[in-house]
Amino acid sequence: MARCLVIGVDSALGAPLFRRIEGEGHPVFGTTRRTGPRSQNSFFLDLSLPPENWPSFPQIETAWLMAGWTLQADCKADPSGAHLVNVERLLQLARILAQSGARLIFPSTSLVFDGQSPAPGPDTPTSPQGAYASQKTEVERALLELPGQSCAILRLGKVLTPDLPLLDSWKAALLADQPIEPFADLFIAPLDQASAVEALFRLGMCKKTGIFQFCAHDQISYADIAMRLTRLLGKDPSLVKPVLQREKMKDSPPPAPFATLETGGTERVLDMKAPSALDVVDSVLCSFLKMD
Ligand SMILES: NC(=O)c1ccc[n+]([C@@H]2O[C@H](COP(=O)([O-])OP(=O)(O)OC[C@H]3O[C@@H](n4cnc5c(N)ncnc54)[C@H](OP(=O)(O)O)[C@@H]3O)[C@@H](O)[C@H]2O)c1
Numbered sequence: 001m002a003r004c005l006v007i008g009v010d011s012a013l014g015a016p017l018f019r020r021i022e023g024e025g026h027p028v029f030g031t032t033r034r035t036g037p038r039s040q041n042s043f044f045l046d047l048s049l050p051p052e053n054w055p056s057f058p059q060i061e062t063a064w065l066m067a068g069w070t071l072q073a074d075c076k077a078d079p080s081g082a083h084l085v086n087v088e089r090l091l092q093l094a095r096i097l098a099q100s101g102a103r104l105i106f107p108s109t110s111l112v113f114d115g116q117s118p119a120p121g122p123d124t125p126t127s128p129q130g131a132y133a134s135q136k137t138e139v140e141r142a143l144l145e146l147p148g149q150s151c152a153i154l155r156l157g158k159v160l161t162p163d164l165p166l167l168d169s170w171k172a173a174l175l176a177d178q179p180i181e182p183f184a185d186l187f188i189a190p191l192d193q194a195s196a197v198e199a200l201f202r203l204g205m206c207k208k209t210g211i212f213q214f215c216a217h218d219q220i221s222y223a224d225i226a227m228r229l230t231r232l233l234g235k236d237p238s239l240v241k242p243v244l245q246r247e248k249m250k251d252s253p254p255p256a257p258f259a260t261l262e263t264g265g266t267e268r269v270l271d272m273k274a275p276s277a278l279d280v281v282d283s284v285l286c287s288f289l290k291m292d
Pocket of ligand 1: 008009010011012013014032033034045046047048049065066067068069070071085107108109110155156157158159160
């Protein structure tokens with residue numbers, strides 16, 4: 001059984017990934033930056049602290065690098081603070097783990113592309129927009145240059161979860177028969193959490209290295225997601241008043257027209273089929289509506 005390590009075990013994806021690995025019977029360790037009582041197989045690790053504060057890990061076969069600043073707004077507001085954690089310290093840690101023989105799995109993002117053309121492939125030149133995406137791109141490049149080809153990168157589409165605050169605010173408005181104004185020109189090629197975690201798990205277990213990509217095979221706008229929710233709530237579809245982000249947020253760059261990635265090679269390697277955007281949205285909305 002492979003000895004595994006999840007860096008960032010409290011993250012939305014890291015927590016279920018840890019359980020998935022554990023459920024398969026592999027010995028697995030996790031890291032947290034939260035203070036307080038910890039389980040025996042958990043280490044304290046805060047990437048904002050220099051390496052002398054980091055734990056010594058046992059010999060690890062596969063490590064998933066799930067920790068970091070993940071909100072684009074935070075990375076934009078404090079690009080150097082985000083760069084320290086997301087790039088400098090994460091790469092220091094990656095080098096330590098790789099030198100001790102670990103294989104690394106790095107969750108990256110479809111945002112390494114500017115979304116000006118549909119379904120870019122793993123080898124398409126990257127074109128990140130904004131601090132978060134640039135940091136992901138920088139880490140991808142550096143990891144691929146690590147000696148010994150010890151890294152697999154998985155670019156994921158937006159992972160849609162039922163706790164998305166937007167769903168709460170839409171639902172509250174719709175139940176009060178108030179109109180909502182979702183963006184019709186903002187697209188995602190989403191994944192549900194279970195599929196994203198399964199893809200990360202399988203990539204970790206299959207020993208491949210290089211760049212992999214997984215997301216829905218098509219895209220959906222936020223306006224269409226809102227319309228879906230409205231119908232599930234049995235409310236009047238005319239309450240949905242789609243607007244254009246490029247007009248509402250004139251100070252921001254216009255949203256990208258494309259969100260999909262080329263996923264064929266990864267689907268074959270992982271033996272997983274990319275879902276349709278609508279199936280992902282429907283399953284997440286059903287879970288959301290069951291949460292009350
Ligand atoms: N979710 C998506 O849609 C998506 C899509 C593509 C790629 N990814 C990537 O997948 C990974 C996991 O994403 P996620 O959505 O699961 O992330 P998340 O829920 O936002 O969790 C990020 C984790 O990083 C930890 N963290 C933040 N700063 C840290 C520091 N200085 N030292 C140590 N840990 C720190 C946080 O700790 P606390 O819990 O204590 O705050 C948190 O547990 C990220 O690399 C993300 O970029 C996510």
